[in-house]
Amino acid sequence: MSDQTATKPRVRFAPSPTGFLHVGSARTFIFNWLYARHNGGTMVFRLDDTDVERNTDASVQSIFEGLRWLGLNWDEEYKQSERLDLHRAAAQAIFEKGLAYRDFTPAHAAEGEASSAQGAWLFNPGMRELSREASDRRAAAGEPFALRYRVPRGAGRLVQFNDAVYGEMSKPADEVEDFALLRSDGNPTYHLSSCVDDADLRITQIIRGQDHLTNTFKHVLIFEGLGATPPQFAHLPLLVAPDGAKLSKRKHGPVVSVTTYRDAGFVPEAFINFLCLLGWSPKNDLEFMQIAQLTELFTLEGVNRSNAVVNFSEETPFDPKAVHLNGEHLRVLSVEDLTQRLLPFFVNAGLIATDPSSSPSSFENGGIDDAAIKKLLAVTPLIRERIRLMAEAPAAADFFFLSELPPYDPAELIPQISKKEQGDAALALRVLKHAAEVLDETDFNHDALDHALREAAADLGLKAGPMFQPIRVAVCGRKNAPPLFETMVVLGKETCLTRIRQAEEKLTTL
Structure with a gap:
């Protein structure tokens, strides 16, 4: 297992494909990207797809679709499911050091024991103290087992790390359960796979959501078991709704999905600008910032500890600040650039027709003739001050394209x-x-x-x-x-x- 020897930062974005690309995940990606680019480092994309029961192809598509829309590239790409042999080998190495043990307790019984203790379960003494000989004999006989980390016990033993946002963090080791490294089916857990990959890929900073903060105590122990120096951790404040609840699609609907913003006519530059202001404050207190300026200004020192509120309601489905920033970003685009971005909205509204037999225009939009593009080029500067979202453009300009006006009083x-x-x-x-x-x-x-x-x-x-x-x-x-x-x-x-x-x-x- 490689130690952390990189001189320049190596950061990663490691989503699990169990749902759409959440706005909180998008912000995590953006902060990692800005940190890497600000410091001349490397941005790693890793798909953490080892949870086979919950992974879906639709989720994978949503993640890539959302990231492609943001337009921020990465330097290296990995798929965690293609690295399972590395994870299992690492678990075996930890076991051979005596830092893990086999737990032959049936999975359903262990789960019942943990739930009956209401989360107070720490370890099964009978399994933890089982001799190596007895453990080997039962494993050789084909008895299924989970492999658990042997968390050090004893008064005064602390698990500690320094968080770049929340400062010194510590927890008594006696309060950390003997967590699983391998499940009874032989598959690695999220905790093991994530840490093994982070160590092997020489990740130097792990920048992720605050909801992972409690996991980090376990991860510090895994890095210790791997003989690797833990990366620097930086946990980002959560994004919450106006009522303080964590943003979730189940409770708050499509407003938490990145593609919702795209389909409503946000430009990615404005969306990135908005997300950066949720939990991070530049020293100059600017609000309107382009990508280059965000890259120049971004530091972890500017990340706040308090949760960031996304303001929306049934009447105003998007945060007013996000909408305002989008209007500002629309107005600094060139007419040609904005026209190109508006074009799909006019096509979808039926105001500009597509015709596969027509000659491609100068915008390289096959199927749309030059006359339609020329008209939209003339219309764009007339409506750009009147719209804040690109989806508003067809309603603001439909009369330019209709052969007959809709009825009016x-x-x-x-x-x-x-x-x-x-x-x-x-x-x-x-x-x-x-x-x-x-x-x-x-x-x-x-x-x-x-x-x-x-x-x-x-x-x-x-x-x-x-x-x-x-x-x-x-x-x-x-x-x-x-x-x-x-x-x-x-x-x-x-x-x-x-x-x-x-x-x-x-x-x-x-």
């Missing part, structure tokens, strides 16, 4: 002349008719539209607001829309005039 076309004076349908109709006449003779560029429609307002004795509102509603189908002239340029003269004339017809129904 014709009363929306009636302008507000002043705070005290409301216009009527006749005024709205005059505005739209005059606008149509003017626009029919106007070049569709921003400055020309601005000049022509302001002159048209003057012709009618109106201010700009009452003139522009009916036109905005007519061409967009709503009062709340992107800047009018830029919107009209993207829609084009033919579409704008058609929609204005349709609006005129709607007004006749009032």
Whole structure:
């Protein structure tokens, strides 16, 4: 078993494929990644898949799908189930040192004994004190057994380690049970496999959730049994719901799954930024940070001890800070980059069609023609200030892509002349008719539209607001829309005039 000899950090992310990629697990991965990159070290990915009864292919897919979305690479990859011979050999070596013993107690009986003692069970004296000769004889006869670590007993004996977050930790050895290294079926336990792999892969820092803190006392003993120097431990505060309960899918639903954030239109840069602020504080107290800045600033000294609250409710399913940060990150993306990221949301909404026979566009989106990409490129800068999640984009911009506007209330076309004076349908109709006449003779560029429609307002004795509102509603189908002239340029003269004339017809129904 290798000792810890690496001069540069080697950290690992070691998920068990028993469920989706949890946001807490994602944060653990990110903190490990940042620590490795900040210190010029190595990031190891290890799939801890030895729990064959609970592992699922769907969980494996969820983990890789979530990590690929984050876009943070790793340097080495291992699968724990392919290293079982190493684990069993390590268990045998610990046994040969006299630091473990065979326990022939039937598994169901041992479990009953432990539960009846309400967790106070520490060891079975009859098995712990069984002679080696008797143990060998029973094993040779094929009697099943679990292999247990022989935890040192005696007054004053402590199991100790220094945690980079929680400081000096110690526990009387008499309070640590003789835990299993191998199950009665010969398979290694999580405790053994994890420590053997950490030692063999020369992991120097183990950065993981605070819920593993109690396991670490057992792990320190295993490293001792392996003759390996334990890594430095750093346990991260838990992520909890507003009521203080640990986040779980059973209780809190899909908000705890990484792919939920992806599907809602978070960009990974913002999601990473948000997770970093849950349990870690940079010295400069910044909130908005890009990956490069996070890498530069990250240290374990900045990790807090208190649990981090993720604020959400039925009305606001995502933490408001996460949504705000996502909007900030959207606004610093280039138009081309943001357009590329928005494209799947418009396709899924049915606003942009895919056609396998069309020529690939400059964005290399096979099946989507260049005209659709060009329009979305023009729309993106008009809506980027109006959305915080990419999933909001289709609803904010659907009228650019629909051949016909959804039904809207014709009363929306009636302008507000002043705070005290409301216009009527006749005024709205005059505005739209005059606008149509003017626009029919106007070049569709921003400055020309601005000049022509302001002159048209003057012709009618109106201010700009009452003139522009009916036109905005007519061409967009709503009062709340992107800047009018830029919107009209993207829609084009033919579409704008058609929609204005349709609006005129709607007004006749009032």
